[in-house]
């Protein structure tokens with residue numbers, strides 16, 4: 001006796017579930033086979049028409065981020081300001097000029113690194129991005145990080161810092177490095193903080209000067225761990241503070 005099969009269309013919940021599986025499967029396999037440049041272009045195109053949060057209502061141009069798709073260092077700020085919103089490029093105002101000066105102090109140019117923000121559209125009157133806006137935009141940032149796969153992430157300001165360092169205070173941990181999810185993450189003040197508070201400018205300059213040393217230390221540690229036969233598995237949590245700073 002054969003199995004009795006139910007007749008009629010499948011229930012709606014099953015249809016929706018299957019559609020989601022198909023979309024997810026297509027999406028994962030697609031980005032797996034795309035080059036970093038193409039993924040970054042795809043993210044930029046999606047950001048330019050994004051309506052996932054209310055920040056889209058006031059934007060002139062979305063600011064997905066720019067730079068070297070193969071960069072070893074990714075800088076993550078907070079959100080676009082007036083100049084960035086006009087031009088669609090990150091860090092092009094006075095804070096951007098200070099960032100370029102800081103990069104030059106460690107022999108780097110904008111084209112050597114990738115620069116982006118936690119939210120890609122300008123918050124009104126340059127207010128802080130809200131948690132819901134950061135959450136809505138987070139997938140774009142995660143895809144940028146995955147595509148670039150930087151060894152070092154430098155957070156600029158407390159909103160990008162919170163993604164990697166939780167509720168810690170930038171005034172306490174600025175200039176310090178930790179290994180998080182296989183990357184070296186360094187917390188820094190936002191360059192704009194140095195423009196608003198002159199006493200912080202030298203602090204920010206001093207923190208930037210640590211970046212090459214931190215990278216060198218991280219590379220040495222990685223090389224040493226590779227050289228060891230059968231290294232013990234590394235437990236990633238809680239995040240480890242690197243010994244130097």
Ligand code: SF4
Pocket residue numbers: 047050051052053054055056062119120121133136137
């Ligand atoms: S801030 Fe991010 S999530 Fe919000 S509309 Fe812009 S791109 Fe979309």
